[in-house]
Amino acid sequence: MSPGTKNKLIIxxxxxxxxxxxxxxxxxxxxxxxxxxxxxxxxxxxxDAFTFGAFLISYGTIRFSQNFWPDPNRxxxxxxxxxxxxxxxxxxxxxxxxxxxxxxxxxLAVHEGHRGNRAGVMKWMFWTIIGGIAFLxxxxxxxxxxxxxxxxxxxxxxxxxxxxxTMGGNPWGRHVDPMVVNQALAASPTETLAxxxxxxxxxxxxxxxxxxxxxxxxxxxxxxNLEHAHISEKGPIAFGGYFFGITGFHGFHVFSGVIINIxxxxxxxxxxxxxxxxxxxxxxxxxxWHFVDLxxxxxxxxxYLV
Amino acid sequence: xxxxxxTSEITFHHHVPGKENVKRIIKTLIILSIITxxxxxxxxxxxxxxxxxxxxxxxVLGIKGVIVILSLAKAFYIVSIFMHLGDExxxxxxxxxxxxxxxxxxxxxxxxxxxxxxNLRNNYDKHFQERTTExxxxx
Numbered sequence: 001m002s003p004g005t006k007n008k009l010i011i012x013x014x015x016x017x018x019x020x021x022x023x024x025x026x027x028x029x030x031x032x033x034x035x036x037x038x039x040x041x042x043x044x045x046x047x048d049a050f051t052f053g054a055f056l057i058s059y060g061t062i063r064f065s066q067n068f069w070p071d072p073n074r075x076x077x078x079x080x081x082x083x084x085x086x087x088x089x090x091x092x093x094x095x096x097x098x099x100x101x102x103x104x105x106x107x108l109a110v111h112e113g114h115r116g117n118r119a120g121v122m123k124w125m126f127w128t129i130i131g132g133i134a135f136l137x138x139x140x141x142x143x144x145x146x147x148x149x150x151x152x153x154x155x156x157x158x159x160x161x162x163x164x165x166t167m168g169g170n171p172w173g174r175h176v177d178p179m180v181v182n183q184a185l186a187a188s189p190t191e192t193l194a195x196x197x198x199x200x201x202x203x204x205x206x207x208x209x210x211x212x213x214x215x216x217x218x219x220x221x222x223x224x225n226l227e228h229a230h231i232s233e234k235g236p237i238a239f240g241g242y243f244f245g246i247t248g249f250h251g252f253h254v255f256s257g258v259i260i261n262i263x264x265x266x267x268x269x270x271x272x273x274x275x276x277x278x279x280x281x282x283x284x285x286x287x288x289w290h291f292v293d294l295x296x297x298x299x300x301x302x303x304y305l306v
Numbered sequence: 307x308x309x310x311x312x313t314s315e316i317t318f319h320h321h322v323p324g325k326e327n328v329k330r331i332i333k334t335l336i337i338l339s340i341i342t343x344x345x346x347x348x349x350x351x352x353x354x355x356x357x358x359x360x361x362x363x364x365x366v367l368g369i370k371g372v373i374v375i376l377s378l379a380k381a382f383y384i385v386s387i388f389m390h391l392g393d394e395x396x397x398x399x400x401x402x403x404x405x406x407x408x409x410x411x412x413x414x415x416x417x418x419x420x421x422x423x424x425n426l427r428n429n430y431d432k433h434f435q436e437r438t439t440e441x442x443x444x445x
Contacts, residue, residue: 033317035315035316042402049406063420065421065427067438073352088353104331111331177441305348306370306373
């Protein structure tokens with residue numbers, strides 16, 4: 001048995017034992033047993049983890065300093081195509097599963113890369129890119145829904161305005177006494193009432209906003225389903241900024257990940273990695289993509305679950 | 307030649323063989339899906355508990371604690387299996403994990419600070435407290 005094969009045998013038996021026998025810090029080799037680019041990707045991701053960590057901890061600090069914070073089950077209860085149905089957590093769980101699935105296809109692409117299987121890498125990279133685009137599409141819908149959603153909010157304790165969730169405010173504040181709501185409805189303009197009657201009708205077929213605006217106020221107030229309309233105070237301003245800031249920063253990572261993955265797919269199809277003799281670039285892109293999934297675990301935790 | 311250039315930094319390879327690796331990936335996918343499903347179930351439980359105006363804050367806090375621990379488990383599986391950090395040598399694992407220990411102080415100190423600010427304001431600014439505390443039985 002040559003020393004080379006004997007060495008391999010030991011490695012196969014126990015890489016742990018080999019790692020302990022090797023004098024890692026004596027020079028001449030990487031003490032981390034890792035290719036330079038991959039190591040640097042790890043360090044970049046570590047610094048990125050601190051960036052995301054700082055954002056999320058800042059959010060936590062503000063949240064801990066408030067007596068009231070919006071309930072995620074109330075904020076995130078919509079699903080595309082279901083109107084005003086109350087479906088807490090449904091859409092974000094879809095987004096989470098899309099991201100987990102794309103993480104799996106990515107690790108399968110890395111796996112095929114180890115075997116030097118170009119067609120396999122291309123297939124799994126393709127599905128990873130599709131997963132990333134699907135996630136971005138979901139996020140775009142969610143943002144659009146939150147920004148353009150028209151929710152009745154009591155302003156100055158005496159009248160109602162329609163607001164969506166933006167950086168400057170949101171409708172997710174404290175509950176308001178029904179008595180106060182009724183007084184505020186009477187003091188609100190017909191336009192607002194028509195909108196509420198249109199968005200939250202007590203009975204089906206309330207008609208278009210133009211038709212509703214012609215009706216008297218008393219009649220309009222009677223047509224609003226107040227339980228669904230859930231009129232409350234304005235929520236803490238910081239909520240919108242943190243939500244859009246952090247999910248936006250994460251979405252930006254997903255977007256750049258998709259771009260990187262597309263570049264990797266093109267390079268693979270051109271045979272660049274076959275000529276190099278290894279698919280280390282796929283591994284590095286994979287590390288970045290898994291990190292995006294990792295961050296989502298915590299964004300999901302901080303904004304949607306707790 | 308190029309192949310050699312990349313391996314000069316790598317003293318030995320420790321890749322898990324083909325089929326076992328795929329099996330491990332699928333197993334991890336199942337674990338992550340189950341944990342996520344449990345998390346969603348607990349999130350929905352909080353939603354149901356909140357419907358009762360006199361819900362137990364301690365219970366909700368406990369459930370949230372469980373969700374945090376489950377999230378950390380998910381993070382462990384993603385980093386260890388998908389990112390293959392668990393397959394690297396100890397030196398490599400430590401150079402990533404040890405700096406991340408900073409988060410223990412980072413999280414504890416800042417949440418403590420936020421909480422302290424809230425308590426101070428509630429103590430010295432009763433108007434703030436009245437204006438921002440949820441009124442019970444309001445709906």
